[in-house]
Amino acid sequence: MGSCRLRLLLAVGLALLPASLPAEHWAVHTDRRQNPLILEAMQSGDLAEALEAAQSLGGREDPYVADILSGLLSRRQELPILFLLRAVFPPTESPQVLSERLSLNAQGLDALAAGLGGFSLALRREVVRLLRHSGKRAYDGPVLAQAGWLGERLRAQGGRAEVELAELALEVLAYAGSSANPVFLDPVLRLQASSRETAIARLAAAVAAGLAKTASGSPAEW
Numbered sequence: 516m517g518s519c520r521l522r523l524l525l526a527v528g529l530a531l532l533p534a535s536l537p538a539e540h541w542a543v544h545t546d547r548r549q550n551p552l553i554l555e556a557m558q559s560g561d562l563a564e565a566l567e568a569a570q571s572l573g574g575r576e577d578p579y580v581a582d583i584l585s586g587l588l589s590r591r592q593e594l595p596i597l598f599l600l601r602a603v604f605p606p607t608e609s610p611q612v613l614s615e616r617l618s619l620n621a622q623g624l625d626a627l628a629a630g631l632g633g634f635s636l637a638l639r640r641e642v643v644r645l646l647r648h649s650g651k652r653a654y655d656g657p658v659l660a661q662a663g664w665l666g667e668r669l670r671a672q673g674g675r676a677e678v679e680l681a682e683l684a685l686e687v688l689a690y691a692g693s694s695a696n697p698v699f700l701d702p703v704l705r706l707q708a709s710s711r712e713t714a715i716a717r718l719a720a721a722v723a724a725g726l727a728k729t730a731s732g733s734p735a736e737w
Contacts, residue, residue: 540571547579554586557595565595573602578616581623588626593638600641604648613648624649631657632664636679640686647690655698658690662702666709674711684715692722697730 542553553572557565572580580603587596603620604613617624627642634642639661646654665684669676676684684706691699700723707719 540567542568543571543574545575546577547582550580550582554583557583558586558590558592562594565592566598569595569598570602572599573605578603579619581620581626584620584623585626588630593635597638597641600645604645606644610648613645614650617645617649628654628657632660636683640679640683643683643686643690647686647693652694652696655694655696658687658694659698659702662687662691662699662706666702666705669706669709669715674709676710676712676715681712681715684710684712685718688715688718688722692718692725695726695729697726700726700730 542549542556545553553568557568560568572583580599584596584599587599604616608616624645628646631639631642643658643661646658661683665680665687668680669684672680688703688706691703703719703723703726707716707723710716710719
């Protein structure tokens with residue numbers, strides 16, 4: 516699904532939620548044993564049903580959704596995946612709770628990391644955010660590839676970035692800074708040099724400065 520189509524569906528989905536969806540969905544009362552049933556409902560119903568189910572999973576006690584994520588990924592259902600990630604792993608949640616939930620869903624997170632380069636910009640940003648909060652350096656490779664891709668994309672666009680591209684760039688830079696892995700230094704410097712967006716350039720400069728300090732004190736095996 517292309518980025519433009521995903522933005523359209525996301526807008527439609529967000530418009531649907533307040534008007535047509537009840538305050539509580541049956542999935543909020545379930546646990547992982549009912550995940551196959553929830554996945555079936557999300558894949559066989561209409562978009563509103565899928566988004567309602569995805570959002571309700573953020574309110575249930577059992578945060579295990581790795582099998583639901585795998586099923587949605589197999590059919591490239593990006594909008595329900597986006598709603599699911601934001602509901603179960605909300606940006607407003609504490610880093611400790613996010614880390615615990617992500618650890619519980621490690622298999623689903625691995626699948627998201629593996630498919631990162633093929634997602635829409637909005638979903639890429641959300642996945643990179645979760646990879647950052649996981650604290651696992653095993654995800655440095657996929658995010659490093661995104662940093663390189665972003666540098667090329669920005670150069671091709673004369674340094675300008677649409678909203679979703681800019682948000683992805685900022686999230687990738689945040690990941691690079693949190694990783695403290697010196698391998699990110701060159702792509703971060705390229706992002707800084709190629710961007711004409713102030714927010715991206717400033718964050719890239721700050722992250723590069725931190726990575727340069729890390730690199731100067733790093734052992735030879737880096």
